């Protein structure tokens with residue numbers, strides 16, 4: 001059960017248990033919402049949100065792709081999030097902003113339905129588990145194809161699109177695996193149900209390009225930059241299913257999962273069947289960036305202003 005104290009909803013702070021929507025909310029019926037998954041870490045410099053503006057700007061872009069005007073600016077959402085984390089007394093948390101077509105209109109034309117915006121924050125551990133983060137997870141290529149640009153907008157983080165991820169996730173869990181990997185209509189690897197995919201072979205790191213049907217992951221971008229800064233070759237290219245089996249190493253990135261090694265795909269051991277050397281180097285470097293331990297990536301951290309954090313301490 002996830003829990004916290006307050007939720008921000010359309011400009012107000014409301015009690016967690018009162019943050020409810022009408023059953024005829026448009027987004028509930030047709031998936032007309034866009035959202036983000038963001039994390040705030042307790043760093044030595046204070047609580048800091050990782051790449052906050054990048055996430056909020058993606059939220060705004062996702063909204064635009066579905067013809068939704070956000071009634072709040074990115075800066076308003078940013079300061080509301082700071083305040084919300086402080087008022088909830090959280091030093092670290094997961095952050096879930098969502099903008100959705102609200103109550104008042106039914107039918108498939110959503111343009112007259114209001115756009116409601118909520119932000120929730122709560123403590124949330126690593127999505128694929130501590131054990132998976134340490135020793136690697138087991139993945140299964142899904143029988144479900146990843147949504148394509150011919151039917152939806154893979155680059156948008158939109159609620160309804162996640163039915164595709166939900167099917168892949170359920171299938172993989174029911175079959176006894178930790179995660180599902182989706183292919184596109186050509187049979188190329190696209191991404192995990194909620195993570196981007198990387199392989200390593202002969203020292204070269206590969207990941208599907210942003211022109212494929214992936215979500216342009218913010219952690220994907222971060223890890224590509226960190227890897228290049230460390231001197232590794234990173235190429236964006238089509239990855240075939242068998243490229244996964246033949247890889248020396250494989251890992252996934254995402255806000256919820258962070259950087260998770262994959263030790264097995266479809267019952268093929270990846271490399272030695274344990275997290276690879278380069279994966280471990282990148283995982284450490286990425287963790288250092290998340291926790292503000294590397295000066296080079298401090299610009300990725302959005303520190304909760306001291307004055308706001310002090311209000312948390314005064315309240316707590």
Ligand SMILES: Cc1ncc(COP(=O)(O)O)c(C=O)c1O
Pocket residue numbers: 037165191192193194195196214215216217218219220253254255256
């Ligand atoms: C489908 C999908 N792909 C990739 C990602 C990774 O994106 P990010 O690194 O921005 O969290 C996510 C998570 O948000 C996702 O849901």
